[in-house]
Structure formats: C-alpha cells, structure tokens
Amino acid sequence: MRFPAGEAHAAPQDPGTGACVIVRGTHAEDYLEAAMWVDAQRRAGAGPITLAVPYLPGARADRGTPLGAEVYARLVRLVAADRVVAVDPHSPVMPSLLEDLVVCPAWRIIRRALARRVADGWVSEYVGVIAPDEGARRRAGSTARALGIPLLQARKHRDFATGKLSGFSVEPLPEAGKLLVVDDICDGGGTFLGLAGAAGIGPERLDLWVTHGVFSGRAERLREHYGRIHTTDSLPSAARADVGARIHPLTATILQEAAR
Numbered sequence: 001m002r003f004p005a006g007e008a009h010a011a012p013q014d015p016g017t018g019a020c021v022i023v024r025g026t027h028a029e030d031y032l033e034a035a036m037w038v039d040a041q042r043r044a045g046a047g048p049i050t051l052a053v054p055y056l057p058g059a060r061a062d063r064g065t066p067l068g069a070e071v072y073a074r075l076v077r078l079v080a081a082d083r084v085v086a087v088d089p090h091s092p093v094m095p096s097l098l099e100d101l102v103v104c105p106a107w108r109i110i111r112r113a114l115a116r117r118v119a120d121g122w123v124s125e126y127v128g129v130i131a132p133d134e135g136a137r138r139r140a141g142s143t144a145r146a147l148g149i150p151l152l153q154a155r156k157h158r159d160f161a162t163g164k165l166s167g168f169s170v171e172p173l174p175e176a177g178k179l180l181v182v183d184d185i186c187d188g189g190g191t192f193l194g195l196a197g198a199a200g201i202g203p204e205r206l207d208l209w210v211t212h213g214v215f216s217g218r219a220e221r222l223r224e225h226y227g228r229i230h231t232t233d234s235l236p237s238a239a240r241a242d243v244g245a246r247i248h249p250l251t252a253t254i255l256q257e258a259a260r
C-alpha cells in the first residue's frame with residue numbers, strides 16, 4: 001500500500017518458512033518497496049528471504065565513472081535479503097559486487113526453452129550458435145556446449161574516432177541449417193541488425209535469443225531479419241509486441257533457483 005504522500009508501506013503476509021521476492025523493475029523505488037516487504041516479512045518471522053532480480057540493473061556500467069554497477073549493487077543490498085538471484089547479468093563482475101549472488105546462466109534457460117532431452121543429450125533445431133561480439137563469447141559458447149553444436153564467433157568493429165559501430169565480420173557459416181544468435185540484451189537493436197546484414201542469410205535460417213528484451217530504437221526492424229526472436233519477461237518492455245518476440249516466462253526458473 002501507499003501513504004497519501006506516495007510513500008511505500010508493506011503489510012506482512014503469512015511468514016512461512018522462506019520467501020522469494022521478484023523485482024522486475026529498474027527504478028530505485030522498486031527496490032525500496034522490496035526492502036519494505038522484506039522488512040515486514042522478517043519482523044513477522046519469515047525464514048531465509050531470496051531477492052530475485054531477473055534483470056540486474058547497472059550491469060552494463062561496469063567500468064568508468066560513475067561506476068553504475070556498484071551504485072545499483074548498493075541499491076540491491078539495501079533490500080537486505082539473505083541472497084540474490086539474477087538471470088544472465090551482462091557483466092562478469094557482478095558476483096564480486098554482490099555477495100551471495102546466485103547467477104542463473106543463459107544456457108540453462110535457453111536449453112530449457114529451445115531444446116528437448118533425448119536419450120544421450122539435448123537436441124534443438126539449430127546447427128550453430130553465433131556470438132555477435134567478444135562480450136557474448138562466454139554465454140554463447142556455454143549455450144553451444146549445452147546444445148551440443150558449434151560456436152561461431154562474430155566480431156564487432158567500431159570507428160576509432162567516434163566509437164560508433166562500423167560493421168561486423170563473421171566467420172564462414174554452415175551452408176544449411178538454422179543458426180541462433182545469442183546475447184544478453186537487445187536494446188536499440190543495432191548490434192543484431194548489423195550482424196544479420198553481415199551474416200547475409202535470411203530470416204528462414206536465422207533466429208535470435210536475447211535474455212533481456214528492451215527493444216528500443218530500431219529494434220522493430222529485427223523481424224525483417226530474424227525468423228524467431230526469443231526473449232524472457234525479465235524486465236518490462238512496451239516494445240516487445242512490436243518486435244513480435246516470443247516470451248519465455250522466468251518465474252518457474254527463478255523459484256527453482258531460489259529453492260536450491
């Protein structure tokens with residue numbers, strides 16, 4: 001509930017033996033509300049409390065000034081949960097900023113969403129996974145291993161003077177079969193539009209997985225280049241419908257991670 005001035009307040013629920021609060025927002029207010037809720041549960045005698053932050057905000061600002069990753073980590077710590085679960089955070093430095101952070105890796109969600117188990121492993125409709133840049137190598141590589149298919153590494157080039165994206169180079173692609181581009185975030189879509197152009201294959205052979213679908217800017221144009229666009233409900237996005245993305249809900253996965 002809220003006081004008339006807008007301040008958040010929380011009434012304790014049945015405390016039970018443990019609890020998991022999921023914050024899908026990216027605003028400070030969302031974390032303040034979660035802190036109120038955790039405090040209410042704790043005072044009511046709840047067992048260990050897990051905070052799930054599917055989209056860990058600030059993870060893209062992991063260098064330079066201000067160090068947004070650290071600032072957001074403080075906000076998450078303010079909630080005072082016993083541990084934090086995050087899904088596919090952008091930066092590998094996040095676990096060093098948040099003690100007791102449990103990371104749910106991309107490959108686990110992707111495999112659950114896009115593959116099926118057979119007697120001796122996992123099969124999917126894809127013949128390869130493409131990492132659009134160096135930053136995506138680890139998550140795309142572990143996805144390729146989880147699906148038992150090769151990783152194809154692309155490179156993103158930037159204009160030296162302006163720092164703007166200037167093009168991609170892609171290693172030779174298999175001549176037949178579907179490929180899955182894997183990355184953590186699609187924001188304005190420039191990365192994935194540029195990559196599709198460089199790959200030179202049509203939407204009948206190219207799908208996209210982005211764990212966190214922001215879909216701002218030109219992202220709507222992605223549907224011209226990718227047959228299927230997969231994402232999750234990790235954060236609110238008004239543009240997801242325009243992009244025609246297939247949404248894989250995370251709540252069951254998060255609750256499983258919280259119960260581990």
Ligand SMILES: O=P(O)(O)OC[C@H]1O[C@@H](O)[C@H](O)[C@@H]1O
Pocket residue numbers: 060090132133135136183184185186187188189190191192
């Ligand atoms: O090109 P857009 O969609 O704006 O941004 C997405 C890229 O920016 C990075 O943070 C992500 O990891 C991804 O590679």
